[in-house]
Amino acid sequence: MKALRPFALGVLLAAAFFLYTTHRSGPAASWITRELSGNANRELSGDVTRGPIQITEAQAAPPLDGEEQNNVDVYKRVVPSVVNITSTSVSYDFFFGPQSQQGAGSGFIIDKEGHILTNYHVVEGARKLEVILENKKHYTATVIGSDKSHDLAVIQIKAPNLQPATLGSSSGLQVGQKVLAIGNPFGIFNGTMTRGIVSSIRQVQEPDGTYIDEAIQTDAAINPGNSGGPLLNSRGEVVGINTMIASASGGNAGIGFAIPINAAKAVLDDLVQYGKVRRPTLGIRPLPMPMNRELAEQLELPSDTGVLVMQVVPGSAADRAGIHGGNQRVYYGNYEIIIGGDLIVEIDGQAVKDTHDLAHMMNNHRSGDSVSIVYYHGKKRQTAKVQLDEAKGGTRS
Secondary structure, three states: OOOOHHHHHHHHHHHHHHHHHHHHHHHHHHHHHHHHHHHHHHHHHOOOOOOOOOOOOOOOOOOOOHHHHHHHHHHHHHHHHEEEEEEEEEEEEOOOEEEEEEEEEEEEEOOOOOEEEEOHHHHOOOOEEEEEOOOOOEEEEEEEEEEHHHOEEEEEOOOOOOOOOOEOOOOOOOOOOEEEEEEOHHHOOOOEEEEEEEEEEEEEEOOOOOEEEEEEEEOOOOOOOOOOOEEEOOOOOEEEEEEEEOOOOOOOOOOEEEEEHHHHHHHHHHHHHHOOOOOEEOOEEEOOOOOOHHHHHHHOOOOOOOEEEEEEOOOOHHHHOOOOOOOEEEEEOOEEEEEOOOEEEEEOOEEOOOHHHHHHHHHOOOOOOEEEEEEEEOOEEEEEEEEOEEOOOOOOO
């Protein structure tokens, strides 16, 4: 029993300490908690009487201003004409063999027969094309005609009650003029409209090396998937076909480009009737460098601008016009050129300063058109009228 006394005493002391601390700390802890909670509530509420939150709410939607109303009207009128185009193509992988790939773009209906204008690169290499209308209906499409040089293509669907877009003119566009773009960015945001202005009108080079004459530069947001969609003026008329953006990231950077609608209208009949553009040619091989004063002086030419003819295709339009090629091979820097040929300086009254001017004029004509050519044979200025031939293999000279 004596041995248990220290143990029992220890138990009693521990129990007494537990009871003492519990009864002392309980009310204090409770009071501290209540005090802190009360302070926090007072700080959060700011001593304001609690009740339903009061907000300021507009009585009615404000009226649209003139520009907003016009944007809404144009969108409602044009969006039924804009379509989403999905393409399916096949690529070949070294390890996995044929692989199906999908692409997306936009286009717009141009007549009741279901012809749709879009970009060539939207349908290039496609095994299957599907068009989704604004009413969400899906239709299989076929390629009617394409022109890689202009980045244009016409496809067709068979569908009832189609609403064609109105084609305007791009010839009168001015820098600063307001434009609107409608398309399907990234292939998922159907019927999206953006707005901007005409930033510039100039020649640009596409990624494949081809040139767009008088391309419309705009700051209206154009993203992947907008390609082939319409660029509109404030009246809702199509003035361009959105084709590409200049961006390091691949997204919109405020620099987009559209093909002028006049360039498309000039080749539409060819695309629908022949499936291609009957591109004209003079049948010449020109000097592969711009004419300049130094070269003109060395060759004793009467003008320091123009296109120097090195060779003429026998039986071609140029040959029939009496234009001659060169007869002497020389080196100019690292270039081997043929000199002694005629110098073309005008076509239909417009100055031909270089090969770009010549290509631009050929773009504005079709094979079979008659043109008036002014050229120098030696120092003698001559004029000839000739019918243009159809180019083979994409040449335009």
